[in-house]
Amino acid sequence: MDVLDQLKDKYLGGVDAAADEAALEEIRLAALGKKGEISLKMRELGKMSPEEKQTFGKALNELKTQIDTALRVKKQALADAALELRLKDEWLDVTLPGRPRRSGTIHPVSQVTEEVIAIFADMGFSVGEGPQVEDDWHNFDALNIAPEHPARQEHDTFFMHRDASDDRPPHVLRTHTSPVQIRAMLEHGAPIRVIAPGRVYRMDMDMTHAPMFHQVEAMAIGKDISMANLKWVLEEFCKAFFEVDDVELRFRASHFPFTEPSAEVDIRCSWEGKQLKVGEGDSWMEILGSGMMHPKVLEAGGIDPKEWQGFAFGIGIDRLAMLKYGIPDLRAFFDSDLRWLKHYGFQPQDMPTIAGGLSR
Known part of the structure; x- marks a missing residue:
């Protein structure tokens, strides 16, 4: 289980430290992609005994769910922060009068x-x-x-x-x-x-x-x-x-x-x-x-x-x-x-x- 604890610390810490969505995507691929570490560990389950597979497989699925949830939460947080920054930079005074619209006339x-x-x-x-x-x-x-x-x-x-x-x-x-x-x-x-x-x-x-x-x-x-x-x-x-x-x-x-x-x-x-x-x-x-x-x-x-x-x-x-x-x-x-x-x-x-x- 020490291996799973190390993976947990590595990727959850990486998610917390990610500064943008590009960094988050790199972490997702490294952990959950087809050649990611979590995915490779899932393949090893076939070589284990039924007792080891039950214990290790359950822990591995929980870790996968934790990392996926952390990625989603962090992505939403980054989007909210970007929107907040944009609202500060691109504010709109809704009390200003609207721009006049040209209207046609009857011939x-x-x-x-x-x-x-x-x-x-x-x-x-x-x-x-x-x-x-x-x-x-x-x-x-x-x-x-x-x-x-x-x-x-x-x-x-x-x-x-x-x-x-x-x-x-x-x-x-x-x-x-x-x-x-x-x-x-x-x-x-x-x-x-x-x-x-x-x-x-x-x-x-x-x-x-x-x-x-x-x-x-x-x-x-x-x-x-x-x-x-x-x-x-x-x-x-x-x-x-x-x-x-x-x-x-x-x-x-x-x-x-x-x-x-x-x-x-x-x-x-x-x-x-x-x-x-x-x-x-x-x-x-x-x-x-x-x-x-x-x-x-x-x-x-x-x-x-x-x-x-x-x-x-x-x-x-x-x-x-x-x-x-x-x-x-x-x-x-x-x-x-x-x-x-x-x-x-x-x-x-x-x-x-x-x-x-x-x-x-």
């Missing part, structure tokens, strides 16, 4: 779209949606747009590719959201009040035009709807959107294939100090096109024009954003400039309601 186009939807929802209009890649019939034919119309030429519209052997008219990136109105009429019939906001595509690019922009078109169909109803809806929309008590609109005769009669709509405004003020001043600004729905368009939508009539109009959402929030260049809408987005963007709590006000 002006998204904001204005929600404003427009809120206003028309208050007037009983639902929201219609449709595909951005449209077929020729929904985008042109159903809207009474003649084959020779400039909108059906490649210099004005994005046409999708078709194989040379395919003689069907090519699909297009929709040039307006009017196809949504056709789909709404075919699905719901009359009477109906619906707006169709969304992306549209045309071959144009300058400070006030882009090849992809956003538009909202509105349509109302009933038994006795007239231009007077159209004028009232537009006046109420402009008062709510620009947040003024009164507006004055001017209707100028125009021509659109899908409305008859058709009218361009101007709004009285002032540019005093290069600041737009709606409802006052001596200037007029064109804001949208409108008119009574053409009988052929009603027929394409499955509605009898002898029984029903309605009005329609369309306006650019990007243009509304530019006018209301003083944004000078349409191209900046799509530059993904974080500085611009931070300046003109909106916080989530700024989302509009009629009761709470529409602007920030």
Whole structure:
């Protein structure tokens, strides 16, 4: 047993003196590894008599357990000491204010779209949606747009590719959201009040035009709807959107294939100090096109024009954003400039309601 006492003193003393985990690992291997002294002693048990094996084996197992326990306790003590030292060196004052986190903003186009939807929802209009890649019939034919119309030429519209052997008219990136109105009429019939906001595509690019922009078109169909109803809806929309008590609109005769009669709509405004003020001043600004729905368009939508009539109009959402929030260049809408987005963007709590006000 003197040998076991010597091993006990040797390794338990070594564990107590170990300064780090690397030293502990060396002791573990020397004592309990495959070629360690304790492991070699275990192999000698096979050469002993049953009586010696029982006595020596029990003592050897107890020593092995003692050394293993001492190693574990020492390892935990070293880890605790290292953590304590680290906490002293890397202390953190939890009372300090946290670092501010950058938050994104709502794009002006998204904001204005929600404003427009809120206003028309208050007037009983639902929201219609449709595909951005449209077929020729929904985008042109159903809207009474003649084959020779400039909108059906490649210099004005994005046409999708078709194989040379395919003689069907090519699909297009929709040039307006009017196809949504056709789909709404075919699905719901009359009477109906619906707006169709969304992306549209045309071959144009300058400070006030882009090849992809956003538009909202509105349509109302009933038994006795007239231009007077159209004028009232537009006046109420402009008062709510620009947040003024009164507006004055001017209707100028125009021509659109899908409305008859058709009218361009101007709004009285002032540019005093290069600041737009709606409802006052001596200037007029064109804001949208409108008119009574053409009988052929009603027929394409499955509605009898002898029984029903309605009005329609369309306006650019990007243009509304530019006018209301003083944004000078349409191209900046799509530059993904974080500085611009931070300046003109909106916080989530700024989302509009009629009761709470529409602007920030």
